Amino acid sequence: MTTKEELLQYVKELVDQKIITKDDLNSVCREVDEHKESKKLNIANILYYIGGGIVFLGISILVFQNWSEFNFLTKVLSTLGASTLAYFIGLLLDKEKRTEALSVAFYLIFALVYPIGLYVVFDNIGFDVSSLGMQSLISFILFSLCLLSYFLLKKNLFVLFSIIFGTYLFFAFTNLLVDGNPYFLDFDFYEYRFLLVGLSYILLGRFFIGKSLSSLSGVLHGFGIIAVLGSTLALGGWDPEQNMFWELVYPFLVFGTLFLSVNFKSKSFLTFGTLFLMAYIFKITSEYFSSGLGWPLALVIAGLSMIGVGYMSISIKNKYL
Amino acid sequence: METIKKNITLILALFLPLLMILLIVASIYLPRIFIDQPQYDFLYSVARNYYVGGGKYFVENGKIVEREQRTEEDEKYGYIVEDSKLFFHDIENNESREVSFEEALSFNLDSRIISPDGFEVVYGERVSSVFFPRGLDVFYIKGHGLSQKLNLQINYSDYHGFKFIGWIKN
Numbered sequence: 001m002t003t004k005e006e007l008l009q010y011v012k013e014l015v016d017q018k019i020i021t022k023d024d025l026n027s028v029c030r031e032v033d034e035h036k037e038s039k040k041l042n043i044a045n046i047l048y049y050i051g052g053g054i055v056f057l058g059i060s061i062l063v064f065q066n067w068s069e070f071n072f073l074t075k076v077l078s079t080l081g082a083s084t085l086a087y088f089i090g091l092l093l094d095k096e097k098r099t100e101a102l103s104v105a106f107y108l109i110f111a112l113v114y115p116i117g118l119y120v121v122f123d124n125i126g127f128d129v130s131s132l133g134m135q136s137l138i139s140f141i142l143f144s145l146c147l148l149s150y151f152l153l154k155k156n157l158f159v160l161f162s163i164i165f166g167t168y169l170f171f172a173f174t175n176l177l178v179d180g181n182p183y184f185l186d187f188d189f190y191e192y193r194f195l196l197v198g199l200s201y202i203l204l205g206r207f208f209i210g211k212s213l214s215s216l217s218g219v220l221h222g223f224g225i226i227a228v229l230g231s232t233l234a235l236g237g238w239d240p241e242q243n244m245f246w247e248l249v250y251p252f253l254v255f256g257t258l259f260l261s262v263n264f265k266s267k268s269f270l271t272f273g274t275l276f277l278m279a280y281i282f283k284i285t286s287e288y289f290s291s292g293l294g295w296p297l298a299l300v301i302a303g304l305s306m307i308g309v310g311y312m313s314i315s316i317k318n319k320y321l
Numbered sequence: 322m323e324t325i326k327k328n329i330t331l332i333l334a335l336f337l338p339l340l341m342i343l344l345i346v347a348s349i350y351l352p353r354i355f356i357d358q359p360q361y362d363f364l365y366s367v368a369r370n371y372y373v374g375g376g377k378y379f380v381e382n383g384k385i386v387e388r389e390q391r392t393e394e395d396e397k398y399g400y401i402v403e404d405s406k407l408f409f410h411d412i413e414n415n416e417s418r419e420v421s422f423e424e425a426l427s428f429n430l431d432s433r434i435i436s437p438d439g440f441e442v443v444y445g446e447r448v449s450s451v452f453f454p455r456g457l458d459v460f461y462i463k464g465h466g467l468s469q470k471l472n473l474q475i476n477y478s479d480y481h482g483f484k485f486i487g488w489i490k491n
Contacts, residue, residue, distance in 0.1 A: 170338050170342075173342065174341065174342060174345055177342070177345050177346060177349065178345060178349075179445070179459070179470060180445030180446045180459040180461070180470070181349065181445060181461065181468050181470075182443050182444070182445050182446070182461050182463055182468055183348070183463070183466075183468050184345075185445075185446050192341070193341065196337045196338055196341050197338065199334075199337055200333075200334040200335070200337050200338055201334075203330045203331070203333050203334035203337075204330070204331070204334040206330045207328070207330040207331040207334065
């Protein structure tokens, strides 16, 4: 029987001889983490989440259907009251190991219904909830509550909602600061904000790998790379108002994404890198070659390029991922 | 140092949005410190019926004149100017007040788009939802890298009826 010490000594020798590398060891640890996480997300957990989502839908429909009939107190009780109650039920369930998994469903109800509750309260007090100031305040309250709840309860769900409400806060607050300023209209303000948010998501995804939050890495990588490639594609613009810098940089970004998909072992990088490369080929073909070559020939070239990209993508996936 | 190195991706992830917020704040407020404020008050009109081409107030020889300028379309569809009101905007206090046509006659006006000190009145883009703009219904004074929101007396439904008439020189 091999002891742990012997095994570690053997691994050390293999590393010394460069038969296995540090990256290989990290990769094994990551796979073990992902396996653990995927085991956790069993059918029961999925049903808890679906249940939480259905309760949220029910409360939303109840409030919107009876908006004019409900008085202020009923509106508050059915939204803010229900979500606060769900939070405390979650806390109670969290105390026992046996019911701990169930608590997540109630925390989900809280995270989904509480924003409606805040909107209802502020609206009825007389604030203009559609104003950017109120949206910034509400998103700040939600973001702070979720972040605080994560530090107190250590539930990954609260990190997910902290990121969602944090993104909401970022967009609402920057809109509030800019407030229609014409200088920002010429600056592709939306695209640059999506680019930064996408980069932040990817960095957060990288940070979570190998930690208890590794289950969020895939989602963050996916949404992050969509935001980065989508915003930079939009920054390229369209003939005759194209931005040559972004149009020229874009292929490097897409191929960089495909390269990183191997390095990060990320299927979302590969999938979205491939899709956005196809979109870029189609865009460039229709923008620059459709008038010279004619649409039919341009389509043939775009189609053949896409077949090539698809083949390359499958090859990368089979060989490296 | 070791902690920073270990958490560099997290630090960068949080730093990027904060950096953008700081850049926005700097680009809005720094020009206000270094660039001279606009000096010229101006006159504008707001018509409720914005279909009528050009409105009914114009500047001729530095003075305001009232004349309904109707296009073929106005005649064809019977559009008329309703409630066209004149406003004086005090640029120093950033506030508007309604003035009568007789009072407006006392102003010496410069109807060029750019003021003598290099500013112009432009539409801004009001954003009410988080991700998408609602439309052009706010106004700014813009020039020399500075832009400031104007508190004009325009309702949301009437902003198409805005017409800049002229900078007040006296």
